[in-house]
Amino acid sequence: MKHGGDLTEAIARHGGAPDDWLDLSTGINPSPWPIPARLPIDVWQRLPSRADEDALMAAARKAYGMPDGADVAAAAGTQMLIQWLPYLAAPGQVAVVGPTYGEHAVAWTKAGREVIAVTDLGEVPESAVHIVVVNPNNPDGRITGRAALMRAAARLKDRGGWLVLDEAFADVDPDISSVAMCTDLPVVILRSFGKFYGLAGLRLGFAIGTPDLIRRIAAALGPWPCSGPALHIGAAALRDQPWADRTRSVLTEEAGKLDKVLVKGGFTIVGGTSLFRLAGHPDALKLHGALARQHIWCRSFDWADGLLRFGLPPGDAGLDRLAAALALGH
Amino acid sequence: MKHGGDLTEAIARHGGAPDDWLDLSTGINPSPWPIPARLPIDVWQRLPSRADEDALMAAARKAYGMPDGADVAAAAGTQMLIQWLPYLAAPGQVAVVGPTYGEHAVAWTKAGREVIAVTDLGEVPESAVHIVVVNPNNPDGRITGRAALMRAAARLKDRGGWLVLDEAFADVDPDISSVAMCTDLPVVILRSFGKFYGLAGLRLGFAIGTPDLIRRIAAALGPWPCSGPALHIGAAALRDQPWADRTRSVLTEEAGKLDKVLVKGGFTIVGGTSLFRLAGHPDALKLHGALARQHIWCRSFDWADGLLRFGLPPGDAGLDRLAAALALGH
Numbered sequence: 001m002k003h004g005g006d007l008t009e010a011i012a013r014h015g016g017a018p019d020d021w022l023d024l025s026t027g028i029n030p031s032p033w034p035i036p037a038r039l040p041i042d043v044w045q046r047l048p049s050r051a052d053e054d055a056l057m058a059a060a061r062k063a064y065g066m067p068d069g070a071d072v073a074a075a076a077g078t079q080m081l082i083q084w085l086p087y088l089a090a091p092g093q094v095a096v097v098g099p100t101y102g103e104h105a106v107a108w109t110k111a112g113r114e115v116i117a118v119t120d121l122g123e124v125p126e127s128a129v130h131i132v133v134v135n136p137n138n139p140d141g142r143i144t145g146r147a148a149l150m151r152a153a154a155r156l157k158d159r160g161g162w163l164v165l166d167e168a169f170a171d172v173d174p175d176i177s178s179v180a181m182c183t184d185l186p187v188v189i190l191r192s193f194g195k196f197y198g199l200a201g202l203r204l205g206f207a208i209g210t211p212d213l214i215r216r217i218a219a220a221l222g223p224w225p226c227s228g229p230a231l232h233i234g235a236a237a238l239r240d241q242p243w244a245d246r247t248r249s250v251l252t253e254e255a256g257k258l259d260k261v262l263v264k265g266g267f268t269i270v271g272g273t274s275l276f277r278l279a280g281h282p283d284a285l286k287l288h289g290a291l292a293r294q295h296i297w298c299r300s301f302d303w304a305d306g307l308l309r310f311g312l313p314p315g316d317a318g319l320d321r322l323a324a325a326l327a328l329g330h
Numbered sequence: 331m332k333h334g335g336d337l338t339e340a341i342a343r344h345g346g347a348p349d350d351w352l353d354l355s356t357g358i359n360p361s362p363w364p365i366p367a368r369l370p371i372d373v374w375q376r377l378p379s380r381a382d383e384d385a386l387m388a389a390a391r392k393a394y395g396m397p398d399g400a401d402v403a404a405a406a407g408t409q410m411l412i413q414w415l416p417y418l419a420a421p422g423q424v425a426v427v428g429p430t431y432g433e434h435a436v437a438w439t440k441a442g443r444e445v446i447a448v449t450d451l452g453e454v455p456e457s458a459v460h461i462v463v464v465n466p467n468n469p470d471g472r473i474t475g476r477a478a479l480m481r482a483a484a485r486l487k488d489r490g491g492w493l494v495l496d497e498a499f500a501d502v503d504p505d506i507s508s509v510a511m512c513t514d515l516p517v518v519i520l521r522s523f524g525k526f527y528g529l530a531g532l533r534l535g536f537a538i539g540t541p542d543l544i545r546r547i548a549a550a551l552g553p554w555p556c557s558g559p560a561l562h563i564g565a566a567a568l569r570d571q572p573w574a575d576r577t578r579s580v581l582t583e584e585a586g587k588l589d590k591v592l593v594k595g596g597f598t599i600v601g602g603t604s605l606f607r608l609a610g611h612p613d614a615l616k617l618h619g620a621l622a623r624q625h626i627w628c629r630s631f632d633w634a635d636g637l638l639r640f641g642l643p644p645g646d647a648g649l650d651r652l653a654a655a656l657a658l659g660h
Binding site: 006007008009011018023026028030032035037038042043044045046047048049050051076077079080082083087103106107110194198199200201202203219220221222223224225226227228229230 | 336337338339341348353356358360362365367368372373374375376377378379380381406407409410412413417433436437440524528529530531532533549550551552553554555556557558559560
C-alpha cells in the first residue's frame with residue numbers, strides 16, 4: 001500500500017464497509033480537538049479574509065514557539081507545501097534521509113530533480129544542494145539532533161540550498177522542533193495540523209522559515225490557500241494550550257498501552273512516536289494479511305519485510321479487538 | 331482594492347464590524363446550497379480516501395456535462411490551479427484577454443513568464459504559446475464564442491501551448507461551456523465551485539482537459555488536495571440538479587432586481603453575469619467612497635474610473651439598503 005489512511009484498497013481486497021474496519025494505518029490522533037457543533041455560516045460562504053488568515057498565523061506563531069525573526073505560511077495541508085518546494089528551490093540535487101515518508105522523494109522526482117537516498121545526515125554528498133529530514137522520522141521515530149541539523153543547514157547555505165525539516169509529528173514533543181533555527185539559516189520547517197489535532201480531513205499545514213523564504217512560498221500558494229473552516233478551527237485549536245498539554249500525556253499513555261498489546265502479540269517495538277508505533281515481527285507480512293482479513297488495517301513497508309506500523313486505536317475497545325486478532329496469530 | 335470579498339481593508343478605512351457591512355464586492359451567490367447541519371465526523375478526522383475523490387469526480391463529470399474522452403482534477407479552489415498552470419505549461423509567452431480577473435496575469439508573471447495583455451482573441455500575437463480567456467468574462471460578462479475558441483486552441487496545439495478557459499461563472503448558463511472541446515484540443519477548463527454554489531470558503535475548483543493534461547495537473551497537486559468537507563459537500567451539491575436549475579432562474583431574477591436599483595441610482599448597466607453586474611456612472615469612484623462610508627462595499631477597478639461591479643445582495647433588505655444609499659448620492 002502507498003499510504004496510510006486510505007481504506008479503499010483494503011476494502012477492495014478484503015471486503016467490509018468502512019465502519020467495519022479498525023484503521024490503524026495512520027499516525028492521526030484518534031481523539032480529535034473537539035470542533036464546535038456548528039461553525040459560523042460565514043466560514044463556508046465567504047472567501048477567507050486577510051483578518052482570518054492573520055488570526056491563524058498569530059495562533060501558529062504562539063503554538064509553535066516561533067522566534068521573532070521567522071515567518072509562517074499556511075496551506076491546505078503540509079502535502080501541498082511538499083508539492084511546491086521542488087518548484088521553488090534553487091536548481092540541484094536533493095538528499096532525502098530515509099527510509100521515511102515517501103512523498104518527499106516522489107515530489108522532487110516528479111519535478112525533475114535528482115533525488116539521493118541516504119540513511120544518515122553524515123552520508124549526504126557534497127553534491128546535494130538540498131536536504132530533506134523528517135524529524136521525528138516516520139516510521140521509526142528517529143530524532144535528529146539540533147547540532148547536526150544546524151551544521152547541515154550552514155553547509156547548504158553556502159550552496160544556496162534549503163534544509164527541509166518535516167516536523168509533522170513534532171507536536172508530541174515540542175522540544176524536538178528546530179523552529180529557533182529559522183531566523184538566519186535556510187531552513188523550511190513543515191508543521192502538520194491534522195495529525196496531532198486529529199483532523200486530517202481539514203487539510204491544514206504550515207511552512208516556517210525566514211521572511212524571504214516564506215514570501216516566496218506564499219507567492220506560489222497565491223490567495224486563499226486555506227478553507228474558511230480550516231482557518232477558523234485551526235486558529236481555535238492552536239490557541240488551546242491546555243488541550244495540547246493534556247493530549248501529549250494522553251498520547252504517551254495510549255502508546256504505552258498499544259506497545260503492551262503488540263509485545264504480547266509477539267512484536268518487538270522498534271521505534272515510533274506517541275502517534276504511531278513501529279513494530280518488528282518475523283512473520284510481519286503474514287500478520288498484516290491475517291489482520292486485514294479481520295478488517296484491521298495497519299501499515300506495511302516495501303523496504304522491510306519484518307516491520308509493521310500501528311496507529312493508536314480509538315479507545316480501549318479498539319485495543320481489545322487488536323489484542324484478540326493478534327492472539328489468533330496468522 | 332485588489333480583490334472582492336475581503337472586508338479587511340474596507341473596515342480598516344471606514345470602520346464597522348464585518349456584520350455591519352453589506353458586502354457586494356464579490357460574485358458569490360448569496361443564497362448558498364444548503365449544507366447539512368452536521369457533517370459526518372469522518373470528513374474532518376480522516377484523510378480523504380480515493381473513494382471520496384472518485385465520488386466527487388463522478389458528480390463533477392455529470393454536473394459539467396463532460397464528454398467521455400475528457401478527465402477532471404479537483405483542487406482546493408480554482409485559484410490553486412491558476413497558481414500551478416504557469417509551472418506546468420510549456421515554456422513561452424502567455425496572452426491574457428482582458429481586462430479580466432487579475433490573478434491569471436499575476437500568477438504567470440510571478441512564475442517568470444512574459445504576459446501579453448490583449449483585449450480580444452483576434453489580437454493575440456503569433457509569439458504567444460498560451461492564451462487565457464475568462465468565459466464569461468469577469469467583470470464585463472463578455473462571452474467568447476466556441477468557434478473562435480476552437481480556432482485559437484487549434485493554433486496553440488501546433489505551438490505546444492494551452493488555451494486556459496476560466497469558466498468560473500459559466501454555471502449560470504451551461505451552454506457557454508467549452509467542455510466538449512476538451513477531448514482533442516489542448517484546452518484547460520477551470521470550473522469554480524464556490525461562486526454559483528455560494529460556498530467560496532469551502533475552497534473547491536476543477537480542471538477539465540485531456541487525460542494526459544489532467545494527469546500532469548493531478549501529479550503536481552499531489553495526494554489530498556481537497557478537504558474532507560469539500561469532497562463531501564461538493565459531491566452532494568453537484569448532484570443536486572434541481573437546486574442548480576432553480577438557482578439559475580433565481581439568480582436571473584435577482585440580477586434583474588439589482589439592475590433596476592442601479593439604474594434608478596443613475597447607473598448604466600454595462601455588462602456582467604447573473605452573479606454580478608458591471609455598472610457605469612460618471613461619478614463612480616465618488617459613489618464607491620460614499621457607499622463605503624455607509625458600509626456598503628462594491629468593487630472598483632484601477633483600469634476604469636467610471637465602472638463599479640456589484641454582486642447580488644442577500645435578499646430584498648440588502649437591495650433596499652443599497653437603493654437608499656444610492657438615493658443619498660455622493
